[in-house]
Amino acid sequence: MNHKETRDIRVLALGDDRFSKRKNLRKRLRVMAEIAVVALLLFILYDLFYSLDTYKPYNHDEVAAGDTDTGFVALSYFGVDHIGDTSTLIGQKQLYKQLQELKKQGFVTITQQDIKDYYQQGRPLPQKALYLMFEDGRRDTAIFAQPILEKLNYKASMMSYGENVESMDLKFLKPSELEELEDSTYWELGTNGYRLEYINVFDRYHNYIGEIDPLRYAMLTPYLERNYNHYLMDYIRDKNGVPKESYGHMKRRISYDYEKLKDVYTSELGKVPGTYVHMHGNTGKFANNNAVSAVNEKWIRELFPMAFNREGYCFNQRNSSIYDLTRMEPQPYWPINHLLMRIKYDINTPIDFVSGDASRQDAWNLLAGAAEIENETYTLTTLPEGEAVAEVRESSSLPDVKLSTKLMGNAFGAQQIFLRSDSNRENCLCVELINDQLVVFEKHGGARRDLYQEKIPVILGETISSVEEKKKEAEVQENLTFARYAKTKEQAEEYYGRAKKREEMPAASIADGAEPYDHVQSFHRRGDHQLDIDLKGGRLKIRLDGKEVPQPIEVTENGQGSIFLGASWQGEAWSQRNLADDVYDAVFDKFTITTNTGKDKEKVLFTTELSGWNKLLFQTGELWDKVLFWFLRNA
Structure with a gap:
């Protein structure tokens, strides 16, 4: 071996050694981080199941009967996790913010x-x-909701499906854990039924799918609307x-579910839970069909002392049956004022809205709805089936401006910016994102003139699919879904x-x-668009997510005027849950106004x-949440 080869081997060995040291260091850091996360979760679990605190109920002797039936509010959360980044699970911080505010405004939890x-x-x-209810009997819900209940001295019912209670799926609480929750005194037990399953399912193209379980439903949700039913609601x-x-088969099928529910809970917990949520309600009875309704009603009255048979509204009074109670399901994306607005107009009782940073609210003049400023975000919440409007104070002398903001309200609804506006917005220029479109209009003496309108996907250069292409996509995915969950190899091959x-x-x-694909939007679909406005003289330039609107828009030069922000509810959306949401939130993040002089x-x-x-504090908090989120998803 010559000198050069010896030197090369030494260099390679040294490189390998350095690489190994770096690799081992990364491994040690990762292991230490994972140990820290596991230790934190173990501590949370220990604190959850071995808390020494107990729930202290309100003093019944201090509640006097009055002339007015004040009834009660029923809220039902699907589930809770740490971050709240899904379409169904609310984050722990957001849940605490909502329940803390209800506590502050005098709400007291009641029991079954x-x-x-x-x-x-x-x-x-x-x-x-x-x-208060939490659905589905999820383990993460218990972990993240328990500390909040303890801190606020609130009590809730943990709902569960009998099928999940006896399953091996660790996502759901098991009998011993449900008993420990009940022993903590902060929880009671309820049930959503034996199973969650869907029947008579059609996609949005009217293709018949039939019967599907939650796994198939999750994969097919993008292709469904409301043309399906729950397992117990129809033939x-x-x-x-x-x-x-036949009638006899239907009766045996539905009766089997109730009998199975009774057997599971009785054998595992020694009793049937005291509250039942009938999935999915709002039929005016106990099913879509009278014969099916009669079978359900017989079993519900036999097994349960009460039942929630409606959803959407939260207010219950004595003029409704204890077997026809209603609940509202707050969504993870609801700002605090959305929840308060819904409750206020359901119970028709004064409720204070949350303004956030009061010192920074002085810069705004709220004219309608509710407004909160939190960190770098200004959120407007509409009145039910109405609007919300706020004026930027001291903005009346700004004819030429540049404006930028990130609009983070849901895609269905209107987020509006009024420029050069008079106090009544009868004379103004308006730029709005409404129902997944960018619209520009101006008003003169109350008369509206549209200047520009285009779908957001078109502006962003996205490919617009046809109805035929979307239908094909749905039909391919439906077959792949059934192939994935087929019971036999032969069935899987058939669907593939x-x-x-x-x-x-x-x-x-x-x-x-x-024909272009243009179905009605779901009001749950989130939006996130950067909007930049350049207004100078009679010319308006707009950039959306970095894409310029093709041509500058010619506008009328009507002199100076104020800047207003607006939110408007739109009534034509559809939803696969929570059928009666008539409130909308416009969310303006990093809203900034500058001069428009042409300078750099x-x-x-x-x-x-x-x-x-x-x-710095805000950015540090955001960074910590991102790091924790990464570990929770990848550890």
Whole structure:
């Protein structure tokens, strides 16, 4: 071996050694981080199941019967996790913020026994009585909700499905854990039924799918609307709506679920839970069909002392049956004022809205709705089926401006910016994102003139699919879904074959003259768009997510005027849950106004962005949440 080869080997060995040291260091750091996360979770679990605190109920002797039936509010959260980054699970901080505010405004939690006494004995409830539920019996819900209940001295019912209680799925609480929750005194037990399953399912293209479980439902949700039913709510029907089962078979099928529910809870917990949530309600009875309703009603009255048979509204009074209670399901994206607005107009009782940073609210003149400023975000919450409007104070002398903000309200609804506006917005220029479109209009003496309107996907250069292409996509995915969860290899191969065959079939595009895909938006779909406005003289330039609107928009030069922000509810959206949400939130993040002189650096006239120490604290908190989120998802 020559000298050069020896030197190369030494260099390689040294490189390998350095690489190994770096690799081992990364491994040690990762292991230490994972140990820290596991230790934190173990501590939370220990604190959850071995807390020494106990729930202290309200003093019944201090509640006097009055002339007015104040009833009670029922809220039902689907579940809780740490961050709240899903479409169904609320974050721990957001849940605490909501319940803390209800506590501050005098809401007192009541129990199942309180509800029974209210209906059966005529016993009065506290003026602001709250019945709190968490659905699905999720383990993460117990972990993250328990500390909040303890801190606020609130009590809740943990709902569960009998099928999940006896399953091996660790996502759901098991019998011993449910008993420990009940022993903590902060929880009671309820049930959503034995199983969560869907029947008579059609996709949005009217293709018959049939019966699906939650796993298939989750994969097919993008292709469904409201044309399906819950397992207990109807006969099982074919594609023509004709029952595929006799009355006797339907009765045995539904009765089996209640009998199974009774057996599971009785054998595992020694009793049937005291509250039942009938999935999915709002039929005016106990099913869509009278015969099916009669079977459900018989079992519900036999097994349970009370039942929630409606959803959407939160207020219950004595004029409704204890077997026809209603609950509201707050969504993870609801700002605090959305919840308060819904409750206020359901119970028709004064409620204070949350303004956030009071010192920074002085820069705004709220004219309608509710407004909160938190960190760098200004949120407007509409009145039910109405609007919210706020004026930027001292903005009346700004004819030419540049404006930027990130609009984070839901896609269905209107987030508006009014420029050069008079006090009544009868003369103004308006830029709005409404129902997934960018719209520009101006008003003169109240008369509206539209200047620009385009779908946001078109502006962003996204490919617009045709109805045929979307239908093909749905049919391929439906077959792949059934293949994935097929019971036999032969069935899986059959569905895979169908998916492949459909994939190979052509579908006409818009370029071929096919109809564009343009279905009604769900009001749950989130929005997130950066909007930049450049207004100077009679010319308006707009950038959306970095994309310029093709041509400058010619506007009328009507002199100076104020800047207003607006939110407007739109009434044509659909939802697969919570059918009666009539409130909308416009969310303006980092809202900034500058001069428009043409200089490289314009003067900031107004901004919701933080600065200095407050900015550093906010960014540090955001970074910590991102790091924790990463470990929770990847550890």
